[in-house]
Amino acid sequence: MRGALRALFGGRARRRWVHLILGGALAMPYVLVGSVIVGPFTGVDNVFGSLPLQLGSFALGLPMAALTSLFPLTRPLESAAVRALCGVEGDDALAHGPARTRAERARTALWFTLHLGFGGIVAGMSLAVPPFAVVLIVLPLFARLRRTPLALPHALDHSWALALSPLAGLAMLLGLAACAAGCGALLARWAPALLGPTAQDRLAAAEARAADLAVRNRLARELHDSVGHALSAVTLQASAARRLLGTDPEFVREALAAIEDTTRRTVGELDAVLGVLRDGDAPDAAPAPTLAGDLDGLLRRTRAAGQPVTATVATAPAALPALVSREAYRIVQEGLSNALRHAGTPVAVRIAVADGRLEITVENPLGAAPAPRPGGGHGLRGVADRVRLLGGTAHAGASGDTWRLSVRLPLTTPTTGAAGATTARPLPKGSV
Structure with missing residues (x-):
């Protein structure tokens, strides 16, 4: 009732x-x-x-x-x-x-x-x-x-x-x-x-949501890679400058200059990403860094943080496709960030082209175990996402007494929507 x-x-x-x-x-x-x-x-x-x-x-x-x-x-x-x-x-x-x-x-x-x-x-x-x-x-x-x-x-x-x-x-x-x-x-x-x-309206709405999610994921990866690397480098540079403040003024000046350069670049990238989030478009934003545009600067700033780096570049970065060059830059940056945070030992970077693919290898001797982080890190997961979207392969892990990040990227963009076009292998959880 x-x-x-x-x-x-x-x-x-x-x-x-x-x-x-x-x-x-x-x-x-x-x-x-x-x-x-x-x-x-x-x-x-x-x-x-x-x-x-x-x-x-x-x-x-x-x-x-x-x-x-x-x-x-x-x-x-x-x-x-x-x-x-x-x-x-x-x-x-x-x-x-x-x-x-x-x-x-x-x-x-x-x-x-x-x-x-x-x-x-x-x-x-x-x-x-x-x-x-x-x-x-x-x-x-x-x-x-x-x-x-x-x-x-x-x-x-x-x-x-x-x-x-x-x-x-x-x-x-x-x-x-x-x-x-x-x-x-x-x-x-x-x-x-x-x-x-209608069904067409629902499909269009789903595609719009998927596109928005893809943009947000890309921006999250950009923020993680640029800001995370910058903070790691600045922390080590400031720590080294503090230890040598009274004994090596020249090194302190170089470290402070490197901190200034790193923070200025990172603030510019952060402004670009926030502009996209705020306005939906950032026509005046600084372009994303690429191997051709900033590989030397990336290596220089990493060395200024006290991290020994040897780099072997067996190809002309300017000849690489823009998309591949941009994603490869972020992959190298993440590999160096890992070494800065966890290893504290010499790092070897190798970039070459073989069989129509760009090969990137970042190696360093195994150092102290990484400090555990709630929920694990997101750096190598972001690397896997970048590689998967380009249809490449990625492997990361210990090989003997060496930690190795190995990535192969095709020099041609994979066909959109093709089933099985991407073959990135999941990277170990919590490695970053």
């Missing part, structure tokens, strides 16, 4: 009732226009004095409502009303924008017609039924009401009819509530089909 009462008079049912009343209010101008047509056609001056003529005016008004629903704002306004009043769950269940295709406009016209049709009927019943039902309920208590037109005096000549009139009044109110609840439930059920996005 409680569930039935909630279905008829609960908060959701009342909101849907309000939605239907709004539909009836929207239908009134069309009914008035229909009455202007019905009146002269039938020769009746007072169309609203006849229920059949009222229904005829209502029937003529609905096609006009369907035509006016083709205005662009109809669909988003109706969708907003359904979200607020009909209890349709899911933000993506209903479309946000105007109808664009012929099928969408046809569904919008059908929905608007149903809303105004059901709303007009329920609104008319809501105006007519409650007064009549209240008279029936209180009729046994007031003898004077038994001679009013609303009381149907001829039907109340029998005492049993008079006794049952309150029950009849309550039944009419329950029937009105049931009609409103049923119409509201039907509209809520049909709303996603008539006002919801």
Whole structure:
């Protein structure tokens, strides 16, 4: 019983009732226009004095409502009303924008017609039924009401009819509530089909979300690689400068200059990334570093931090494709960052081209075990993502007494969407 009462008079049912009343209010101008047509056609001056003529005016008004629903704002306004009043769950269940295709406009016209049709009927019943039902309920208590037109005096000549009139009044109110609840439930059920996005809309939204996620992941990798490497280098440079402050002023000056250069470059990259996050586009942002543009600077700043680095470059970085050169720079940077944070021993970097692939190797003797970090590191995971997107392979781990990061990148971009185009092997979790 409680569930039935909630279905008829609960908060959701009342909101849907309000939605239907709004539909009836929207239908009134069309009914008035229909009455202007019905009146002269039938020769009746007072169309609203006849229920059949009222229904005829209502029937003529609905096609006009369907035509006016083709205005662009109809669909988003109706969708907003359904979200607020009909209890349709899911933000993506209903479309946000105007109808664009012929099928969408046809569904919008059908929905608007149903809303105004059901709303007009329920609104008319809501105006007519409650007064009549209240008279029936209180009729046994007031003898004077038994001679009013609303009381149907001829039907109340029998005492049993008079006794049952309150029950009849309550039944009419329950029937009105049931009609409103049923119409509201039907509209809520049909709303996603008539006002919801099409399959093409859902596909476009999914592609937009995927593209946004890809951009965010790329920006997260850029932040990790640039800021993480800079912080590691600056920490070691500052530590070395502090230890030699009183004994080697020249080294201290070089370390401070390296810190200044590192932080200036990192702030520029950070501004570029934040510009993309803030504005969605950063046309004036500094370009991402590449092997051709900054490999020498990367090696110089790493050596200034006190890390011995030997580099063998057996190819011309300027001849590499821009995308490969950019990702290769970040991979080398991550390999050097690992050595700065964990090894503290000489690092050997080798970059060469063989069999149409760019080969990158970063090696250093195994030092102290890395300090554990909550959730593990993200550097080598980012390397694996970069390599996978380019269709290359990556391996990282201990080989004897040497830690080796080995990456092979194709010099041509893999075909987008090809199944199995990427073959990056997952790197050991927590290695960074």
